[in-house]
Amino acid sequence: xxxxxxxxxxxxxxxxxxxxxxxxxxxxxxxxxxxxxxxxxxxxxxxxxxxxxxxxxxxxxxxxxxxxxxxxxxxxxxxxxxxxxxxxxxxxxxxxxxxxxxxxxxxxxxxxxxxxxxxxxxxxxxxxxxxxxxxxxxxxxxxxxxxxxxxxxxxxxxxxxxxxxxxxxxxxxxxxxxxxxxxxxxxxxxxxxxxxxxxxxxxxxxxxxxxxxxxxxxxxxxxxxxxxxxxxxxxxxxxxxxxxxxxxxxxxxxxxxxxxxxxxxxxxxxxxxxxxxxxxxxxxxxxxxxxxxx
Amino acid sequence: xxxxxxxxxxxxxxxxxxxxxxxxxxxxxxxxxxxxxxxxxxxxxxxxxxxxxxxxxxxxxxxxxxxxxxxxxxxxxxxxxxxxxxxxxxxxxxxxxxxxxxxxxxxxxxxxxxxxxxxxxxxxxxxxxxxxxxxxxxxxxxxxxxxxxxxxxxxxxxxxxxxxxxxxxxxxxxxxxxxxxxxxxxxxxxxxxxxxxxxxxxxxxxxxxxxxxxxxxxxxxxxxxxxxxxxxxxxxxxxxxxxxxxxxxxxxxxxxxxxxxxxxxxxxxxxxxxxxxxxxxxxxxxxxxxxxxxxxxxxxxxxxxxxxxxxxxxxxxxxxxxxxxxxxxxxxxxxxxxxxxxxxxxxxxxxxxxxxxxxxxxxxxxxxxxxxxxxxxxxxxxxxxxxxxxxxxxxxxxxxxxxxxxxxxxxxxxxxxxxxxxxxxxxxxxxxxxxxxxxxxxxxxxx
Numbered sequence: 001x002x003x004x005x006x007x008x009x010x011x012x013x014x015x016x017x018x019x020x021x022x023x024x025x026x027x028x029x030x031x032x033x034x035x036x037x038x039x040x041x042x043x044x045x046x047x048x049x050x051x052x053x054x055x056x057x058x059x060x061x062x063x064x065x066x067x068x069x070x071x072x073x074x075x076x077x078x079x080x081x082x083x084x085x086x087x088x089x090x091x092x093x094x095x096x097x098x099x100x101x102x103x104x105x106x107x108x109x110x111x112x113x114x115x116x117x118x119x120x121x122x123x124x125x126x127x128x129x130x131x132x133x134x135x136x137x138x139x140x141x142x143x144x145x146x147x148x149x150x151x152x153x154x155x156x157x158x159x160x161x162x163x164x165x166x167x168x169x170x171x172x173x174x175x176x177x178x179x180x181x182x183x184x185x186x187x188x189x190x191x192x193x194x195x196x197x198x199x200x201x202x203x204x205x206x207x208x209x210x211x212x213x214x215x216x217x218x219x220x221x222x223x224x225x226x227x228x229x230x231x232x233x234x235x236x237x238x239x240x241x242x243x244x245x246x247x248x249x250x251x252x253x254x255x256x257x258x259x260x261x262x263x264x265x266x267x268x269x270x271x272x273x274x275x276x277x278x279x280x281x282x283x284x285x286x287x288x289x290x291x292x293x294x
Numbered sequence: 295x296x297x298x299x300x301x302x303x304x305x306x307x308x309x310x311x312x313x314x315x316x317x318x319x320x321x322x323x324x325x326x327x328x329x330x331x332x333x334x335x336x337x338x339x340x341x342x343x344x345x346x347x348x349x350x351x352x353x354x355x356x357x358x359x360x361x362x363x364x365x366x367x368x369x370x371x372x373x374x375x376x377x378x379x380x381x382x383x384x385x386x387x388x389x390x391x392x393x394x395x396x397x398x399x400x401x402x403x404x405x406x407x408x409x410x411x412x413x414x415x416x417x418x419x420x421x422x423x424x425x426x427x428x429x430x431x432x433x434x435x436x437x438x439x440x441x442x443x444x445x446x447x448x449x450x451x452x453x454x455x456x457x458x459x460x461x462x463x464x465x466x467x468x469x470x471x472x473x474x475x476x477x478x479x480x481x482x483x484x485x486x487x488x489x490x491x492x493x494x495x496x497x498x499x500x501x502x503x504x505x506x507x508x509x510x511x512x513x514x515x516x517x518x519x520x521x522x523x524x525x526x527x528x529x530x531x532x533x534x535x536x537x538x539x540x541x542x543x544x545x546x547x548x549x550x551x552x553x554x555x556x557x558x559x560x561x562x563x564x565x566x567x568x569x570x571x572x573x574x575x576x577x578x579x580x581x582x583x584x585x586x587x588x589x590x591x592x593x594x595x596x597x598x599x600x601x602x603x604x605x606x607x608x609x610x611x612x613x614x615x616x617x618x619x620x621x622x623x624x625x626x627x628x629x630x631x632x633x634x635x636x637x638x639x640x641x642x643x644x645x646x647x648x649x650x651x652x653x654x655x656x657x658x659x660x661x662x663x664x665x666x667x668x669x670x671x672x673x674x675x676x677x678x679x680x681x682x683x684x685x686x687x688x689x690x691x692x693x694x695x696x697x698x699x700x701x702x703x704x705x706x707x708x709x710x711x712x713x714x715x716x717x718x719x720x721x722x723x724x725x726x727x728x729x730x731x732x733x734x735x736x737x738x739x740x741x
Contacts, residue, residue: 253430254430258428258429258430259430262429262430263429266429266435266438269512270438270442273442273446273505273509274442276501276502276505277445277446277449279498279501280449280453280498280501280502281449283494283495283497283498284453284483284498286494287456287483287484287485287491287494287495288483288484289484290484290486290488290490290491291483291484291485291486291491292484294484294486294488
């Protein structure tokens, strides 16, 4: 018996071609097709520790959507002053291509006369990848966040300064700062402004609910600043205004009084049935009365 | 037809039932009283010690008491439904079995709710239900429905008894105690079987028969809602109300057939309860068993297909720990009656009664499988996972009280049969009167 698929050679050939798609073969990655991106940033965190972070990715030169993180690459971090180069630590990149190193508040940095800290991140070359370095200069900004009530007005105060080698305070000037309140999933922006003469002040909004107890987490953030890079500070405060909606209680299944329709239906049904009982009993009395007459 | 003469004949025919008490019936009554006494002792133990003497614990808070309650109330509702239908459509052969059905209806509605009382841990707080009723609760609806239905069934039963009470009052030959005669006189309320009295009585009985059908549907629906309005796996189902009504009819028709068989044998009533009655009831049982099987399949199939975690756990429990009970309830309990009743050759009085027994036992087990496995597979497991806290086994106290309930039902039935004839004499006279009228009309037409 001739099998059906051989009856139609054209269709059969087309199906075979579809099955032999070129994409079905395994491909090898050619590094030459990729451009390496080595991005180094730093952030002074809320506990005054400093986060050093390198993002190491390979981007396809032809296909911009094809981004591959470089995994398990050893990144060394240095603090450099003139000829002196001190290894601070090293970290391997994660599956996302990110290497992080956290330096405690007490860490002694090498700083120049202006208080600048020169930091360097370095990846040493391997058989497949060439070496990569990135440097940043950052000043150690002290950001203080205070949440106080001044004449019953909830006020947010920040002061920002650096110190020189002699320990003298140098106030920050013209630095953009944003304020947020922590939400369930993300931060909500409540104020944008510029630090002037080392200070910024504003009245806290009076319509933010916070959690059920009125607790809030307030963030103050300087982002991508040329001198200070990222600086974050936050504080908890019980300034939430939890508005209770006084809704007139309706008759519901769960309220003390049942819905009206329930009373109506039940009453109609019971009246209907009991009226019939009464009607029957009245007739029974009539039967009795008639019997007495006989 | 000489009505007075015919009445006397019928009283003479049925008077042995009322006048004489055989040794066997004395023994029967004594045995029932003994079972009730054991039940009362079990109740005393339960009342003094609390529910710890039963198998009910943290998970399974409803045991066989609630199953008996559903079972008896189901029988009652189906009885009310069937008797209402028979009366409303003026079925020719209704007189022979109508009184049996009516008595079953009322008695099961008295015995059934007693099991609910046994389920209550703090009976001393029972009056709270009436002092603080919560209209939103299906339990409150059920209390209202049962009380209203019970009163309705009593009135209906009484209406059908009045002409017989009058016959018994007017029969001087009847050798019964004076107090019994006095009760006949009181209950007959001066009924003399005049045309106007008869028409008036027929009219209110007809209206009550319709009312009884409606109430049976409403009340059993409310009972089903006690389960289906919860979110428990196995109970939260949209078809539970019609499923309960069909199940109630299934058990009710079964119990009616069994009662017919026993009464026919015990009082030698072959002249009145004929094979045609059994075949008629058997065909009704066949139709209901097909419907019941269909509903049961739909219920479990939708649970299995939806594959919800808790429903799946429930089905796993049913097909493992309760495997044989499940087979007996939902396969044997449905298929055996269908097979027996489907084939004309198999439809004998004995085989129809056997099918009814299987149907009744299967349905009791079906109720058990609805209540217990669901309570054993709750959404949130309890902290203390001792097996006796999770799994349910009925204790002798529960069985003693269950049998006491059945014994009370049978005892009351026996006593009612000692008080009024089980075959309504007035019904026979009415039928003969109608036949005579029909014959007269035919003769006139011919002339």
